[in-house]
Amino acid sequence: MKCGGAGTQEVESAVTCDHATALHKTLSQKQNNSQPGSGKNTMGDLSRTPAAETLSQLGQTLQSLKTRLENLEQYSRLNSSSQTNSLKDLLQSKIDELERQVLSRVNTLEEGKGGPRNDTEERVKIETALTSLHQRISELEKGQKDNRPGDKFQLTFPLRTNYMYAKVKKSLPEMYAFTVCMWLKSSAAPGVGTPFSYAVPGQANELVLIEWGNNPMEILINDKVAKLPFVINDGKWHHICVTWTTRDGVWEAYQDGTQGGSGENLAPYHPIKPQGVLVLGQEQDTLGGGFDATQAFVGELAHFNIWDRKLTPGEVYNLATCSTKALSGNVIAWAESHIEIYGGATKWTFEACRQIN
Numbered sequence: 001m002k003c004g005g006a007g008t009q010e011v012e013s014a015v016t017c018d019h020a021t022a023l024h025k026t027l028s029q030k031q032n033n034s035q036p037g038s039g040k041n042t043m044g045d046l047s048r049t050p051a052a053e054t055l056s057q058l059g060q061t062l063q064s065l066k067t068r069l070e071n072l073e074q075y076s077r078l079n080s081s082s083q084t085n086s087l088k089d090l091l092q093s094k095i096d097e098l099e100r101q102v103l104s105r106v107n108t109l110e111e112g113k114g115g116p117r118n119d120t121e122e123r124v125k126i127e128t129a130l131t132s133l134h135q136r137i138s139e140l141e142k143g144q145k146d147n148r149p150g151d152k153f154q155l156t157f158p159l160r161t162n163y164m165y166a167k168v169k170k171s172l173p174e175m176y177a178f179t180v181c182m183w184l185k186s187s188a189a190p191g192v193g194t195p196f197s198y199a200v201p202g203q204a205n206e207l208v209l210i211e212w213g214n215n216p217m218e219i220l221i222n223d224k225v226a227k228l229p230f231v232i233n234d235g236k237w238h239h240i241c242v243t244w245t246t247r248d249g250v251w252e253a254y255q256d257g258t259q260g261g262s263g264e265n266l267a268p269y270h271p272i273k274p275q276g277v278l279v280l281g282q283e284q285d286t287l288g289g290g291f292d293a294t295q296a297f298v299g300e301l302a303h304f305n306i307w308d309r310k311l312t313p314g315e316v317y318n319l320a321t322c323s324t325k326a327l328s329g330n331v332i333a334w335a336e337s338h339i340e341i342y343g344g345a346t347k348w349t350f351e352a353c354r355q356i357n
Helices: 013-033 050-078 082-110 117-143 313-320
Strands: 152-159 165-167 177-185 193-200 202-210 218-221 224-227 238-243 248-253 258-264 275-281 299-307 339-342 346-349
Touching: 050 082, 177 193, 177 313, 177 346, 218 238, 238 313, 248 299, 248 313, 258 313, 339 346
Parallel strands: none
Antiparallel strands: 152 299, 152 346, 165 275, 165 339, 177 238, 177 299, 193 202, 193 275, 202 218, 218 224, 238 248, 248 258
């Protein structure tokens, strides 16, 4: 049940997508109307009145819950049970009702009705309902998690915040070469944000992948920068890899199994330092923290793997095509037990090349 996605959709799904589209359009119009003429658009964040800001956040939270419910629906089709389906239908009806309430509050704001007290009361009611929905969906997610293999999952970061992220429990060793690969899906603009960052004591930018503002995606090693040829913010799944060796600082970039760029003199003869903090979804300004919402990753991420050597083009291609010969990272391997999530980031069942696009 993906809004705007390809494939067969049920009537119920189409109706729900219409609600979501209407809510998104109305909130977007309200945000644009509230933007001062001289305001600066930073990473898509618009200046808004407090009431419009609250409604926007509620709308985004609703969309996040809808995405989680959509994933549960996909799972329930494969593992159907009357209990799961009836609970799913109940949650769907509650989300539809909450969308109608948010749209009603937006219309009231546009008409100039309602006072601060009414706005606060309505917000509390909606937030209470959202909390209840979150708890019920989390229960369903737990049941889903108990039945999936440890590497068949993705992380979802639905909002651009400074508190939503995932942390890899394992640190990196000293490395004189590496390959980092992952699946990414995002339609965020401008800039998808920071898929991952690795900070060590004394150097927050030891190893970072970031696409910020209107800049191209970049990789930073010891604060030195190389611009990458990736184009991934089209709302589709893409497999990306970056290889690097300390000898002459030679790097290569691959998208969907094909090399798209290369260079040298990127932090030459600087080994990647050990004992740092590896974070997914945020850029670190301090060791393990100092997050900036404008640099946060918005989208979905899966199969994040790191090797302490340069993979061959054939090995990268095997990963991008989900070959049975595909390797797991010998430094960081994608496993659910290795990842801790914070701030509302979620884990979902995901099988690369079977679910993509």
